[in-house]
Amino acid sequence: MGLPDSSGGLLSELDVDAFRRLFPLRFYESHLAKSTRPDGRPLDKARDTSSALGAVASADGSALVKIGSTTMLAAIKMEVMTPSQESPDEGCIAIEFHMPPICSPIVRPGRPAEAAPVVSKQLSDTILSSGMINLKELSLISGKAAWMVYLDIYCLDADGALFDAALLSAVAAFSHLQIPVVSMNDEGKVVVMSEENEGGKEPVNKEKRKLTLCSIPFSLTCILYKNYILADPTAEEESIMETLVTVVLDSSGQLVSLYKPGGSVLAYTSAIQDCVALTRQRVRELQTILDEATAGMEVD
Amino acid sequence: MAGATPTTYSPSPTTRKTKSLIFRNDDVDWVRTDGRDFHQCRPAFFKIGAVNAAAGSAYAEFGNTKVIVSVFGPRESKKAMLYSDIGRLNCNVSYTTFATPVRGQGSDHKEFSSMLHKALEGAIILETFPKTTVDVFALVLESGGSDLPVVISCASLALADAGIMMYDLVASVSVSCLGKNLVIDPVLEEESYQDGSLMLTCMPSRYEVTQLTITGEWSTPKLNEGMQICLDACAKLATIMRECLKGPDSALEE
Numbered sequence: 001m002g003l004p005d006s007s008g009g010l011l012s013e014l015d016v017d018a019f020r021r022l023f024p025l026r027f028y029e030s031h032l033a034k035s036t037r038p039d040g041r042p043l044d045k046a047r048d049t050s051s052a053l054g055a056v057a058s059a060d061g062s063a064l065v066k067i068g069s070t071t072m073l074a075a076i077k078m079e080v081m082t083p084s085q086e087s088p089d090e091g092c093i094a095i096e097f098h099m100p101p102i103c104s105p106i107v108r109p110g111r112p113a114e115a116a117p118v119v120s121k122q123l124s125d126t127i128l129s130s131g132m133i134n135l136k137e138l139s140l141i142s143g144k145a146a147w148m149v150y151l152d153i154y155c156l157d158a159d160g161a162l163f164d165a166a167l168l169s170a171v172a173a174f175s176h177l178q179i180p181v182v183s184m185n186d187e188g189k190v191v192v193m194s195e196e197n198e199g200g201k202e203p204v205n206k207e208k209r210k211l212t213l214c215s216i217p218f219s220l221t222c223i224l225y226k227n228y229i230l231a232d233p234t235a236e237e238e239s240i241m242e243t244l245v246t247v248v249l250d251s252s253g254q255l256v257s258l259y260k261p262g263g264s265v266l267a268y269t270s271a272i273q274d275c276v277a278l279t280r281q282r283v284r285e286l287q288t289i290l291d292e293a294t295a296g297m298e299v300d
Numbered sequence: 301m302a303g304a305t306p307t308t309y310s311p312s313p314t315t316r317k318t319k320s321l322i323f324r325n326d327d328v329d330w331v332r333t334d335g336r337d338f339h340q341c342r343p344a345f346f347k348i349g350a351v352n353a354a355a356g357s358a359y360a361e362f363g364n365t366k367v368i369v370s371v372f373g374p375r376e377s378k379k380a381m382l383y384s385d386i387g388r389l390n391c392n393v394s395y396t397t398f399a400t401p402v403r404g405q406g407s408d409h410k411e412f413s414s415m416l417h418k419a420l421e422g423a424i425i426l427e428t429f430p431k432t433t434v435d436v437f438a439l440v441l442e443s444g445g446s447d448l449p450v451v452i453s454c455a456s457l458a459l460a461d462a463g464i465m466m467y468d469l470v471a472s473v474s475v476s477c478l479g480k481n482l483v484i485d486p487v488l489e490e491e492s493y494q495d496g497s498l499m500l501t502c503m504p505s506r507y508e509v510t511q512l513t514i515t516g517e518w519s520t521p522k523l524n525e526g527m528q529i530c531l532d533a534c535a536k537l538a539t540i541m542r543e544c545l546k547g548p549d550s551a552l553e554e
Contacts, residue, residue, distance in 0.1 A: 055441075056366075056398055056441065056442050057364050057442060057444075058364070058398060058399065058400065058401055058442050058443070058444075059398045062398070069352040069353070071351075073396075073441060075396070075398040076398075077310075077397070077398050077403045078311070079308035079309060079310050079311070079403065080308060080309055080310075080311050081307065081308040081309075082307075096397075098396075098397075098406065100394055100396075100437070100439045101370070101392060101394075101435070101437040102351060102354070102357070102368055102369070102370035102437045102438070102439045103351065103353060103370075104353045105353060105354070105372050105375075108435075109392040109394070109408060109437065110408075148308040150397070150398075150403055152396065152397045152398055152406070154396055154439070154441075156350075156351060156368060156439075157350070157351045157352055157353055158353055159352060159353060180311065182311050189309070189311075190311050191311050191312075192311045192312050235353070
């Protein structure tokens, strides 16, 4: 399968696996010509996606997301800070994306992956600019105390479309987030209220246990190659065909951001429009997956 | 959020409660926080093939302790390495920032890395992959106590999944000494109040110990007792691990 009929001689003697490794581009082209991909997907179809909330008990909110083999674990820890003078009634969100050596053969301990800081920056830009979270909701006592939200996303298995999986896990972790009930103690520090409450201290944030998430961002990465558009690429596809376009839309279909980091194929307007259209379909799928995951939590 | 990061603190209460007194009190029959007997391990769950990008991998969950281990190779050794007739083993253990109750740095754990190396080295047939290196990388997703023993057992399973030749699976169990009691497979809280700890790593089928670490104050009879319960627990653990290797979904609970 996959071998072009015209290539006789040496090539026909190679088995499929060797051909795939030696001539990856020709291997892919023969598939693309038949509008299919080596893993059996049509060009515009994303891989199976799943999401589980509450994977980490030691965190205030967490989620495990899988897109195909790509696995992301996101967890949120809440800490307290003194807000800055410019914005006394706003909290803060710090987002970090990690690629530990377990996730891919190309990452070694002590040598961080090149992709990690790039994805990290893209994620915080997207999440902070999408307006999903109102930073005012993170305020505890105006000018004195506010929440610092540490969101850490770990890639456990890297098989392409890292940003898409990371963003979905981040959003899922926020939807799982349960803000601890805290009170101010005598030393002016904010502490978590325990079950056996001491001395009738009033909680500072009784009502604000959940964040209101408005206009949730979802994304889809596509590969542009010749006239083909491949949605949700695997790591192999990303390494062979280098032009990537990532479109981020919010739940109402508004464009949040669009990345096309270089690549040899120039993106025509029509190709970009096709990518946006594919993303629009994908947003609906992802919204359903997220809704199912949160509904599953509420039943428990 | 680069630039001036404000100093933050965790709102979780850090006050040590009177719990330590209960642990220390030899007259009171205290129960463990998770209701286990003193000589009862947490239910062990193993799954192999958790990471597709790796040559072999395993996920282990003992109560709240959750670790993932990936094995890469045998592959080319680092350029700077001298020629070696036998294979090399390279180990690394790191924690996620959210693994511990208070947010950490998520950095490498050098001590555990070297202990993992020493625990596994004796069990691997290094002659089978001359001149190359096998990398064993562990990530502690959540720390719930007895982290290192879980990492070691999980790593040996990942090595088996990668098809690396070993004399036997390596199982590891630790025991904490709390007052006059020995508690096996301690949770984080028990570990923080312990008077002494004993960690035993062995190849149960061969009845050989690859690593034994003892800290704190131990009397000889107690030491013997501790080693014996560890050996018994390792043998049980190894059967669970073997079950996991045999069937695709035969994850057994103890």
